[in-house]
Amino acid sequence: MNIPLAAPGAGAGRSGRVGLWLRGVADKALPVLAVVAAIFVIWYAAAVWMNSQWTLDQAARAGQEVTFSEIVADTLTQDRPKLPAPHQVAVELYDTVIDKEITSRRSLVFHAWITLSATLLGFGFGTVLGILLAVGIVHNRAMDMSVMPWAIASQTIPILAIAPMIIVVLNSVGVQGLVPKAIISAYLSFFPVVVGMVSGLRSPQGMQMDLLRTYNASTAEVFWKLRLPASMPYLFASLKVGIAASLVGAIVGELPTGAVRGLGARLLSGSYYGQTVQIWSALIMAAVCAALLVGIVGAVQKIVLKRMGMSA
Template sequence: MRSVVPILTVVVALFVIWYGAAVWLNSKWTLDQAGRAGEEVSFSELVADTWSQERPVLPAPHQVAAELWETTAMKKITSKRSLIFHGWITLSATLLGFVIGTGLGILLAVGIVHNRAMDMSVMPWAIASQTIPILAIAPMIIVVMNSMGIQGLVPKAIISAYLSFFPVVVGMVKGLRSPGAMQLDLLKTYNAGNTATFWKLRLPSSMPYLFTSLKVGIAASLVGAIVGELPTGAVRGLGARLLSGSYYGQTVQIWSALIAAAVLAASLVGIVGLIQRITLKRMGMAE
């Protein structure tokens, strides 16, 4: 109960601020309309109108909730107006990119830890790659892939992999290097080689670090998939919902897509966290 109260307090405070901001940002249109009609607007009428505008600057929470209900429960999942349909399109690219980025990140981390040349050469390039804004590199990837006749899921997955591999590299390198000198020396006294040391000591020790980086990577992968949908003028995916909402001034649609993306990201991070608890428990590690 004690842990629930602070969370509920923060949630209530956020809703109060959200509703207040909706009144403030949407009131200009209401007052302008009333001024043109030569009418006065009471505070209650102002609040009611700012919370029910068709195209508000900032939609009220209940408007976003109604849109979410309409585009999930009230639509078939095969409908192009269903957020579940668009969410699945984005999720597919997210998971594929996450798998590619995670695999590449782990391989690079193993090479960096066991090869000094890779540590001196690959790691700086991996760091430098993250200084390039994803909004700049995404259109380049899309254009190159299109010129090769590759469209749809794969280009978005590559962008997702680009964002997700770096946290995995950093976390895995830290984890593989986490065993202390005494532990490494102990294995040497047992005549263990690099391969045995990796499987018996370095890899198990890296698991907490790996899962922490995977939580960051899966969220970054989702961002990459959404960004990958923006430069293409896509008609499917959460990015497409954001695009169409911005084109037609449908701010409620934009916010519902944002909330759906946030829920999807939280769910993916939660799944990774659940796998982490199960894996570490079976390995006898305390979190």
């Protein structure tokens, strides 16, 4: 795997830089592609295996014999398969993402946007509140000792279980739509941000704090010029955790009210009516959203840390 740079054929026929780049890509991408390809193969095999029972039952009822190739052909095209084949999900995704107007209720983009807007709103709230609380914790000893153990302990309890209650209670006092889901997203992203930000704001070393003290810097100056910049890597690490948790919160928040819009609602209605293809496409869409959100945070992190001269 690790061919020395000067090995024969190391950059054969290309400039050194391009050859090196190509080899780096091949070294990284090839194994990932192989694994992804393996996943697809397993998926197809599982689809044939899991759906074949239904095909055989149908054939037995009709009193027909089916050959193996007929079984395979049938299992990959069923309407309500136990496990839809990848291409069925792809067709459904194409139908609901590209073909439909994005304002239509049948469009997956529409549902994804409903969920995403709740996610982003909640993530914003949770992050701001988390940072504020972390600032308080770092500057106030009593607050640190009171709140911090609870913030850490909250990571060990399944707070997602409160989601249905929040939705229904807010519904009964007349708050509906985006806000209840956003609140769930907010509290799921809140704790990772608090915990990460506290360790970030505490990350400056004694030497650096001493230097600012010799400059006679005020607490505010120490905060703006040392603590806050030093906390950025920690902040982004917890933002990545937080935004993924926010999305999960928004999706789960759509379950209990039997909402009709949003990715969670698509999952729920799919499971009520046995529309497996719909469940899978909603699931893929949720995965794409999660990857997109985490990717955006990662990109912002890269830019910010680079501008601050902190990228490793």
